Amino acid sequence: MNIETAAAQLEALGNPTRLTIYRTLVRAGDHGLPVGKLQLKLDIPSSTLSHHLKKLIEVELVSQERQATTLICRANYASMNGLIGYLADECCADAEGCAASSEATTEAA
Numbered sequence: 588m589n590i591e592t593a594a595a596q597l598e599a600l601g602n603p604t605r606l607t608i609y610r611t612l613v614r615a616g617d618h619g620l621p622v623g624k625l626q627l628k629l630d631i632p633s634s635t636l637s638h639h640l641k642k643l644i645e646v647e648l649v650s651q652e653r654q655a656t657t658l659i660c661r662a663n664y665a666s667m668n669g670l671i672g673y674l675a676d677e678c679c680a681d682a683e684g685c686a687a688s689s690e691a692t693t694e695a696a
Contacts, residue, residue: 588673599646605639612662619661
């Protein structure tokens, strides 16, 4: 992942409504959610949902698939894991005695 992609994805998730939509889709798992069910679950207008989904799709955090007359939204887990990896890959690379790696070791024990 490059810095431009990471910045665009973080910017998209920086909006509270988009973050809520994304977290809801992450929780839904691989099956995703139909747009109508997502709208009811979050209680937001369809035009608002459409606007925010468009942004999440543009940065490849969400995908949509048409199944007959239903539009299914899914979190793109590969993209999510890429962003998480990008943020964590070089944790403490330039530091001695990194607190983050010490915490991970302590939690694993």
